[in-house]
Amino acid sequence: MGFCGTLRPGLVQLRVLDLDKTLDFYVNVLGLDEVGRTSDGRVMLKAYDEFDHHSLTLRKANEAGLDFVAFKAIGPNTLEEIKERTVAFGYQVTEKPANSDQPGFGKRYSFKISTGHTFDVYCDVDLAEKGPQIKNPDIWTTPPRGMRAQRLDHFLLYGPNIAEAERFCEEVFGMFVPEICNTEDGNRLATWITSSNKPHDLAFVEYPQPGKIHHLGFYLEDWHDVGNAADWIAINHLKLDIGPTRHAITRGLSIYFWEPSGNRIEVYAGGYTAYPDNPQRVWDAAQLGRGLFYYSGEVIPSFLEIVT
Amino acid sequence: MFRVTVRETGEWFPCGPDECVLAAMIRSRRGPVAHGCCGGGCGVCRMQIDDGQYEKVKTMSRAHVSETEEGAGIVLLCCVQPRSDLLISKSDSAVLKSLKKDFAFG
Numbered sequence: 574m575g576f577c578g579t580l581r582p583g584l585v586q587l588r589v590l591d592l593d594k595t596l597d598f599y600v601n602v603l604g605l606d607e608v609g610r611t612s613d614g615r616v617m618l619k620a621y622d623e624f625d626h627h628s629l630t631l632r633k634a635n636e637a638g639l640d641f642v643a644f645k646a647i648g649p650n651t652l653e654e655i656k657e658r659t660v661a662f663g664y665q666v667t668e669k670p671a672n673s674d675q676p677g678f679g680k681r682y683s684f685k686i687s688t689g690h691t692f693d694v695y696c697d698v699d700l701a702e703k704g705p706q707i708k709n710p711d712i713w714t715t716p717p718r719g720m721r722a723q724r725l726d727h728f729l730l731y732g733p734n735i736a737e738a739e740r741f742c743e744e745v746f747g748m749f750v751p752e753i754c755n756t757e758d759g760n761r762l763a764t765w766i767t768s769s770n771k772p773h774d775l776a777f778v779e780y781p782q783p784g785k786i787h788h789l790g791f792y793l794e795d796w797h798d799v800g801n802a803a804d805w806i807a808i809n810h811l812k813l814d815i816g817p818t819r820h821a822i823t824r825g826l827s828i829y830f831w832e833p834s835g836n837r838i839e840v841y842a843g844g845y846t847a848y849p850d851n852p853q854r855v856w857d858a859a860q861l862g863r864g865l866f867y868y869s870g871e872v873i874p875s876f877l878e879i880v881t
Numbered sequence: 882m883f884r885v886t887v888r889e890t891g892e893w894f895p896c897g898p899d900e901c902v903l904a905a906m907i908r909s910r911r912g913p914v915a916h917g918c919c920g921g922g923c924g925v926c927r928m929q930i931d932d933g934q935y936e937k938v939k940t941m942s943r944a945h946v947s948e949t950e951e952g953a954g955i956v957l958l959c960c961v962q963p964r965s966d967l968l969i970s971k972s973d974s975a976v977l978k979s980l981k982k983d984f985a986f987g
Contacts, residue, residue, distance in 0.1 A: 590921050590940035636944040637922030812919035835922015835942065875916035879923045881942075 577747030577849075578655055579768045582725065582775060583625055583645035583698065584675065585789060588634035589834035592616070596631060598832050602805050603791065603840075604719040605629065606703060611676060620791065621713055622723040624704040626677030629725065629789075637835045637881040639786040642728060642775070643681060643693035644746065644768075652696040656682045658745040659694075669693065677701075686741055688732025689783020694746075720802040720840055722791035727773045727841075729787040731780035731880045738777050739764045748774070749849040752822055754856040754864065762858050765823060772823035772844040785880040788829060788837040795842050796826045802840045806830045814875055821867040822856065829876065836881050883963040887912050888931060888970035896963050901938070903958035913971055919959045926958040933967035 589595040596616055599605045608617040608627040617627035625645075632640060646652040659666050664684040671679045679697025686692055706714060717723075732738070739761065742748040751772055754763040765773040778787065793799060799817045806813050806828070814837060816828030825844040832838050856864045863870040885902055886893040894909030896902055903919060903926045906912035917925040924945030931954065939960040946955050955972050 590942060635940070636942045637918075637920070638944070812917075814916075831918040831920050831922070833920050834940075835918035835920030837918065873916075875925075879916070879918060879925055881918070881922045881944075 577749075577768050578646055578651040579644045579694070579746045579748065579774075580647055581645055581768060581771075582642055582728065583695075584628055584630070584643035584678070584693070585725065585728065586615075586630040586632060586640035586675075587786075587789065587836055588636055588638050588640060589631050589832075589836070590633075590635070590637055591834060592631060592633040595832055595834045598809070598811070599629070599631065600718075602719045602809055602811070603832075603838070604717050604722050608701065608703075609676065611674070617676065619701055619703075620722045620724045621703075621715070621717050622705055623725070624700055626699045626701050627675075630675065639690065639728075639730075639784065639881075641683070641691035641693055642730075643675075643678075643695055644774075645698065646694050646696040648696055652682070652694060655694050655745060659684055659741075662741055662745050664741075671697070687734040687737035688730055688777060689785075690730050690732060690738075691784075720791075720805050721793060721798055722840060723794060724792050726790040726792040727771070727775055728789050729776045729778065731778050731785035731787050732783045733779065733781060735764055735777035735779045736761045739766060742766045742775070749847075750853060751847045751851065752854040752856070754822075754858060754861055756858045762861070763856075767847050770846050770848070772825070772847050780880070782880075786836065787880050788839045790839040790841050793840050793842040799826050799828050799840065799842055802828050814879075815866065815873055818869070819867045820865060822854075822864040837879065883933075884966045885912075885963060886966070886968050888968055889913070896967075898962060898964065900962065901959050902935070902961055902963060902967070902969070906958060914958065917957075917959055921957050921960045924957065927972055928956060928958055928969045929972040930954045930956055930961070931968045931970055934964035935961045935967060936964055937961050 605618040616631045618629045619627045669681040677699040681693040681695040683693045748768045752765040763778045765776045812831045814829035826842045862872045892911040894911040896905035914926045921939045921941045941957045
């Protein structure tokens with residue numbers, strides 16, 4: 574459970590270039606389940622260990638990238654409070670009605686933040702038909718496939734003015750910031766933000782172009798499953814970016830690669846336990862290589878430069 | 882096996898008819914592009930094909946190659962396979978150029 578008004582990022586809509594090929598990756602390689610299709614042909618997916626209706630929607634488009642991310646609020650009063658605080662923060666809020674573009678979801682408030690990304694917030698969502706068991710539960714109902722992704726974990730967004738985006742997440746969502754990276758002149762270069770014990774629910778990197786996504790992260794059980802993911806990347810000739818490796822930032826065990834439409838995916842395990850009363854960890858930009866890739870201590874150009 | 886020549890350097894690398902030009906370029910280490918998403922999404926491997934026959938086998942993101950540009954031989958190398966020897970040259974988009982200049986990591 575979250576420490577604050579928002580529980581977690583619960584829904585992401587991604588743009589894909591080749592729907593069939595990319596969907597095959599998400600289902601048969603990453604291991605998500607197809608929940609259904611919208612009347613306009615978008616595909617709804619969820620991981621096997623998630624309770625809510627769906628957590629990822631794929632939309633066929635002529636550009637790859639991110640349409641929006643949505644955060645689940647703890648209840649209707651909190652949802653209204655977040656809406657009011659968002660307006661007071663200076664962002665224009667629109668309402669997306671229940672069961673409109675996302676079947677199973679209640680109404681969502683939607684707004685654009687300083688980095689150019691569209692954020693939604695909601696509190697009501699139907700439970701999935703194929704959710705985890707709850708009565709004397711087994712660990713799964715049907716054997717997890719492929720990389721065995723358990724749930725959506727986090728995303729890293731690239732855009733301008735991340736200092737404002739960080740302040741929004743703290744002041745409006747009530748999130749906290751376990752880890753930051755500053756440039757030599759003291760400006761924010763990157764920030765890792767969470768609403769719960771996870772080391773990050775989302776992260777930002779300062780970047781001149783708005784609205785970009787660096788990667789979407791899914792959670793795996795352990796280091797062994799990161800190795801299993803590496804095997805699936807190789808077997809399927811997916812383009813590896815980096816890993817298996819460990820981050821010093823978040824302490825996550827990780828591997829990055831690109832899905833068939835060119836959106837970068839991370840599968841991730843572990844990570845430290847974040848508490849809002851813990852001191853903030855601070856990285857100098859010059860040490861970022863070691864922060865990102867603890868074993869090699871070096872960043873690779875593709876990791877920093879490529880976004881969709 | 883076809884020969885893909887980079888106009889700026891005169892260097893060439895071999896590329897089979899069943900592989901994308903980017904994969905062959907990365908393998909040979911004889912070209913301006915060393916990495917990319919290989920899915921047509923990120924735009925890093927955008928180049929101009931000046932001469933030769935090729936086939937587009939994947940969708941290229943319109944964020945990086947417009948319809949007009951595509952008609953003029955601008956491609957994402959990860960989305961095309963050769964059908965003859967090729968002559969290629971660099972064609973950074975305005976967006977990529979500005980990012981290389983402005984990006985905080987330098």
